[in-house]
Amino acid sequence: MSFVSLEYGCLLLAAFILFWVSPRPWRIRLLFAASYLFYMAWDVRFVALLLASSTTYYLCGLGIANRQKSSGKITALALLPGVWLALCSIFEIQGRTVSNEVLIAAFSFLPVMLGANRLIGKMSSDQGRRKGFLWLALGINLGLLGFFKYFNFFADSVGGLVEQFGLSSSWTLTHIILPVGISFYTFQAISYIVDIKNKKIEPTDCFITFATYLAFFPQLIAGPIERSTKLLPQLIAPAKWNISHLHIGLRLLLVGFFKKLFVADNCAILANHVFAADNPEINTAWAFLGVLAFAFQIYGDFSGYSDIARGSARLLGIELSLNFRFPYFALNPSEFWRRWHITLSTWFRDYVYIPLGGNQGTWGATCRNLAIAMVLAGLWHGAAWTFILWGAYHACLLMAFHYSPRWQQACESGRAAKLACWIGMCGLTLIGWAIFRSDSMFQFYLWFTGVFQWQVTDAMEWEKPARWLLLHIGPLLLLQWATLKERDEASLDHHHWATRGFIYLLLFVFTATSMVNDQEFIYFQF
Amino acid sequence: MKSNPLISRAFLFGACLMIGVELAVRISFQDNMSGRFEYGFHPSAGFIEEGGQVHLKRTGGRRFRPQSFTVEPPEGVFRVFVIGDSVTRGSSVESSYAGRLAVELKAQGISAESYNLGIGGHGARRKHLTLVHSLNYKPDLVLLHINNSNEFEDEREFLRSTEFNSWHPRNWPMKSIALRRVYEMKTEKVFWKWIPASIRMSQAKNDADAEIVAMSSEGATERWNQRVRELTGESTQAALAKQIPILVISQAYNMESENQSRRLDDNGLENIAESQTQKGVLHLSMKQVLENLDFQTLYSDRSHLRDEGHEAMSKAIVQKLIDSGIVSLKK
Structure with missing residues (x-):
């Protein structure tokens, strides 16, 4: 169901x-x-x-x-x-x-x-x-x-x-x-x-x-x-009945369906093409387009699911935990994991990383603890070597950040340094998603080599599909910009009621006109 | 303590805005609303009556080429309606055999008006609905161009029409004309243009793919021919019941033979049309008309005719009408 x-x-x-x-x-x-x-x-x-x-x-x-x-x-x-x-x-x-x-x-x-x-x-x-x-x-x-x-x-x-x-x-x-x-x-x-x-x-x-x-x-x-x-x-x-349960629940459902049906399912069209088995047409543009599409597909899919879950629970007066908080605005891997799948990352922190000793031991012990926690987190997502590699990759990023004072300082410095950190973190996140999305290590190899293939004879034109992608992530980014001041991505409380009404209308239109594809939620398989 | 209202102001404002946009779109696109959600299965979509005139319009439900005629036929003018699909439709009313018919008849000294009621993709079911409604405008002759290449599409659109008019909530948003237009714009102007065909075909539920699969299924042509036979029979009976003669034109396809040469194939349609002939029901074989000509130059593809092909067909139709006495009997 x-x-x-x-x-x-x-x-x-x-x-x-x-x-x-x-x-x-x-x-x-x-x-x-x-x-x-x-x-x-x-x-x-x-x-x-x-x-x-x-x-x-x-x-x-x-x-x-x-x-x-x-x-x-x-x-x-x-x-x-x-x-x-x-x-x-x-x-x-x-x-x-x-x-x-x-x-x-x-x-x-x-x-x-x-x-x-x-x-x-x-x-x-x-x-x-x-x-x-x-x-x-x-x-x-x-x-x-x-x-x-x-x-x-x-x-x-x-x-x-x-x-x-x-x-x-x-x-x-x-x-x-x-x-x-x-x-x-x-x-x-x-x-x-x-x-x-x-x-x-x-x-x-x-x-x-x-x-x-x-x-x-x-x-x-x-x-x-x-x-x-x-x-x-x-x-x-x-909880006792309060009309706010209905209002907040419906708003979360609307935002969740928008993320799933409008953003994720439409981005999936491009991501599925690039990561199709043995696709020989991947060049630099398509490799980038495919992984970017997947980044927004998985975000829209899973955070959309989480919002629907939270909205459904809220209709019954139950408040579930936040699972996402603008993860692609993270400046470093540590911040990324405080924003992405928050309930899983805090679970691994509290029940694996800290019981193993956390960062209280030696340099080697901390690295070991991080590696164990992140590889297990990767394996939790699925039984495949790509998930293990993805976990290990993020463990390496966390270690690099943990032991790089310059990186840590840059994240706290001026705008230019922060911008550089953000761009770098986006790139690193995308590489991680390419590992995660690949069905096998060989497919990741194909994608990786494709990144350096500027010219591929059979490659299809990519400009129009890029426009398609922009069309579907643009409204999401605007929504995020509108809610950036809030703790919750789906909260619009600080806006005037007329602005909120207008945003609800747009979300409804975007969602209703995307109810064609019938794609399953990615995280159901985990 | 101030209690919150049942519906928040923001939701109410959003809903009012949506209703406002919907009303505005419905008023702006009033003409387009005719049979909008019937997928061509509305009995009178596209026939807009205004002050004694009937306007054939390109509406959401039926995309006629725009033409107008009086509800009551003018005295002494031979009125012909041509019902068919994209072959009949041609590249314009004037260049299609339906449009040329009046010109050819006038050249024979017969005062006539002919109208092109061809709509791309229409199969036997939808042609029958168009024909039945057109009989209300008292034609002196109806031409029915039969074909069997649109039956899959006819069936699919029938199922869509049935499904769309069912109670299922997934259809509710699309009943709004504003949402529907945004959806269609996104599908036709963005999805089809921005996503390469190979990606669309490999992932989306693609109508063209589904048709290929359906056509390759065993007995598909036989089943579709059976439907064409039954509905052509119903169409001829409907015309005869109103004592209006009907000319059935059987389609011919420009096919490649095993030895790479071209040949015309009627795909079993001649037999269907011939079986309907009786008093008041005539048959004209497109194959017989064109095979004596340099037919390869008359076709633009497997099914569709170039302007020269339409010209040849209109001449043959007029000859058939004269030979059968339908024209001379009337005039």
């Missing part, structure tokens, strides 16, 4: 109306039902994974806080994934089939949870019990993430390596389907369990509340990755 679909519109409208007319205690149940209905629309079988993750983190969270649940309740919760898959199999919901092996694996979740709960619960040391439940939750869920997201990649890589040595990798592997949103909800759950372990928050006793926290439909598929300290209190104590 894409955000750009009638089904999503109906779900959001129904959730909005029912949420505000329901008694407050019922609202969390309504959000739970809506969120699971939303996830079911992708593939009913994946609900079992979501239930397994929710159950593990919920029980382990309680275990860490030494709030044990009865065996009956643990049994009931741990049976949920298996029972769900059995129902899918019996009634053939959405025509999906479930193999016996998968059913056995799902039902084996029960003895694992019961056994682990009993074993860890018996530990005499409080510290040991806390660590035990933490590692149980991390082990099960990172194991699921690793299996579903990276199994094919590592199997293919090992196969390739074996063949390099002249051996035959004759094994046949089942292609594993990647469940949508798994990277996002796994990270959100990790923040919950680690925060309980660090005594930053108390676990919730209500399973429905926790399951909704993990599956809250506006941000389930592609974030923002919320922290329990921000989202859980809003779910436990729903």
Whole structure:
């Protein structure tokens, strides 16, 4: 169920109306039902994974806080994934089939949870019990993430390596389907369990509340990755009705759809051409045009998605975190990561980089910590060598900035120096996007060599497509200029109401006249 | 404490502005509104009646070449309507065989007026709708140029018309003429001109590609010929019901033979037209008219005629009318 679909519109409208007319205690149940209905629309079988993750983190969270649940309740919760898959199999919901092996694996979740709960619960040391439940939750869920997201990649890589040595990798592997949103909800759950372990928050006793926290439909598929300290209190104590929820929600939806439909989908036409497999026509102009188009495609796509998610949540009185803040105005890599996919970068900072020691150690240790955090961030985006390279590339940029006082000073100096920093950072960002967008290392090589090919006989003319690109990024840049004073890219509060009305009209016209292409959100694949 | 209104002033202002622009565009492009969202399937789009005159207009729903005639035919003037597609339409009314017909008839001493109702891309379904409406203006003869190369387009536009008039919200914004015009301007003036064809074809849902795929499907021509047969039958019956004679012209295509030479191919249309002939229904084969001439010089491409080709066709039509007695019977 894409955000750009009638089904999503109906779900959001129904959730909005029912949420505000329901008694407050019922609202969390309504959000739970809506969120699971939303996830079911992708593939009913994946609900079992979501239930397994929710159950593990919920029980382990309680275990860490030494709030044990009865065996009956643990049994009931741990049976949920298996029972769900059995129902899918019996009634053939959405025509999906479930193999016996998968059913056995799902039902084996029960003895694992019961056994682990009993074993860890018996530990005499409080510290040991806390660590035990933490590692149980991390082990099960990172194991699921690793299996579903990276199994094919590592199997293919090992196969390739074996063949390099002249051996035959004759094994046949089942292609594993990647469940949508798994990277996002796994990270959100990790923040919950680690925060309980660090005594930053108390676990919730209500399973429905926790399951909704993990599956809250506006941000389930592609974030923002919320922290329990921000989202859980809003779910436990729903906001009171205020007309500003409707106004802000609708404005965010309008800006989000504009970024997605007008900017991203139209830029995609050029980016997809340049990064098409083995495109021999790339010259300097097209290489630049393609990567610039992709830079605005991915920004429009993902920040548009984030705005739609924030707008949808705001209609339900829930405020989600900012995910983007003018990232292409950054003067250096550090600033870029404070502006781009903010909830992911702060997650890696808080749960990987700082626990590893951050920048408190030696030069080498800091570089190591940065490298680990950024390569993992790259790998989080997808199981491919290009993503790993992209992460490593950004790690190098961060290290270079971290240990370059001249660069740091230039970012704080006069306009000319700042302009030079901005131009340099734009160039570096574009190289990063070329790595990110390439389907393979070979394709990146083709793009890179294309940058230096001034004349290519078969290359198409690029001036008119450049105009097309400018036509679609110009309004976005104007919007950003209009909101530059605000913390939120989508906020126009400081403008006169007539100016805001005029901008809303323009955004609506741009969006409505671009509703032709039907492109999926890029970040849904992560 | 001051409470916020349900609709913010900014939203209200934006909405009022949109409504204002919409009203202004609707008033400015009033003529263009006829059948705007019917994709050629509106029964009377493009026929604008004003003070006893009928104006054929290039509207959003049907893009006629601009012409005018009286609602009631002038006394003693032989009125001919020619219904067809881009072949009939020609490069201008005057140079098309439809426009030349009146001149040729006048040269034979017959007072006549002829009108070109050809619209590019129209297949049997849309031609039938045009023909049925044109019968209200009491022609003395209707010419129906049949073809089978526009059936895919006819079907596609029919589906679009049906879809567009459905309840689905994705169609709502485009029901605004202001948004529609911006969208069309963007598509036709920007997208088609600024994005190279190879990129458009490889990524966008391209009508031309879809047609090629449809044409290559098994039995496509057979199915389309069947539709042309049925609708030509309905058209002839509609004309006969009003006792108006009809001349069916079957299209011929300028094809390349296996030995690289050119040949004319009727693609099964002669058979369709011939099967309709009866009292009041005549058939003229374009193939038979042109194959005795140096036809390669008469075609501009596979289907369309040069001005010389139109001239040859108009002469042949007049001869057919005289031979069949339709003209002499009337005058």
